[in-house]
Amino acid sequence: MKKKWLLKSEPDTFSIDDLQNKGSSLWDGVRNYQARNFLMEMKPGDEAIFYHSNANPPGAAGVAIILDSAKVDPTQFNPESEYFDSKATIEKPRWFCPEVGFKKKFSRLVPLGELREHEKLRNMTLLQKGSRLSVTPLVGDEFATIVDLGSSKKN
DNA sequence: GCCAACGTTGGC
DNA sequence: GCCAACGTTGGC
Numbered sequence: 255m256k257k258k259w260l261l262k263s264e265p266d267t268f269s270i271d272d273l274q275n276k277g278s279s280l281w282d283g284v285r286n287y288q289a290r291n292f293l294m295e296m297k298p299g300d301e302a303i304f305y306h307s308n309a310n311p312p313g314a315a316g317v318a319i320i321l322d323s324a325k326v327d328p329t330q331f332n333p334e335s336e337y338f339d340s341k342a343t344i345e346k347p348r349w350f351c352p353e354v355g356f357k358k359k360f361s362r363l364v365p366l367g368e369l370r371e372h373e374k375l376r377n378m379t380l381l382q383k384g385s386r387l388s389v390t391p392l393v394g395d396e397f398a399t400i401v402d403l404g405s406s407k408k409n
Numbered sequence: 410g411c412c413a414a415c416g417t418t419g420g421c
Numbered sequence: 422g423c424c425a426a427c428g429t430t431g432g433c
Contacts, residue, residue, distance in 0.1 A: 262431090307430080307431060308430080385414090385415095386415060386416085386429080386430045386431070411432105412432100417426105417429095418425105418426085419425100419426095419427105420423105420424100420426105421422105421423090
């Protein structure tokens with residue numbers, strides 16, 4: 255069974271356009287255990303909403319597809335990297351990242367405010383108070399609902 | 410830039 | 422194991 259996810263990224267760092275240009279990318283740099291556990295659950299063929307956080311406006315920007323399940327995140331071993339983790343060792347890596355491919359960019363960015371207003375997205379993890387997780391599962395028809403919004407004109 | 414809501418760290 | 426201090430996230 256294919257699962258659906260939501261991946262947050264700051265567009266100043268890595269945007270849907272960057273993913274489109276590269277075609278695919280390791281989803282590295284996640285340094286939160288709960289988010290990591292979700293990354294490790296991802297399977298090839300799973301799809302994810304690509305969400306722009308810390309943007310103006312923040313919102314859903316497109317769709318990504320998981321190309322390969324999570325493997326060891328190489329940035330944790332690199333002292334030059336901002337994601338370096340001195341407590342991680344080759345024998346006991348802490349962080350893992352899947353390979354993520356570009357699927358599509360929405361015809362319009364669906365702003366956070368509009369996601370909040372949508373009846374069917376009421377229980378979405380992203381919208382819960384204080385939710386800062388950068389990787390969350392989508393349930394029910396949340397994924398399809400957001401894709402519909404991103405593929406249509408604003409009402 | 411502000412600040413609420415978290416997560417992590419480290420002394421005890 | 423508790424918890425205060427600190428750091429980060431992310432909307433506004």
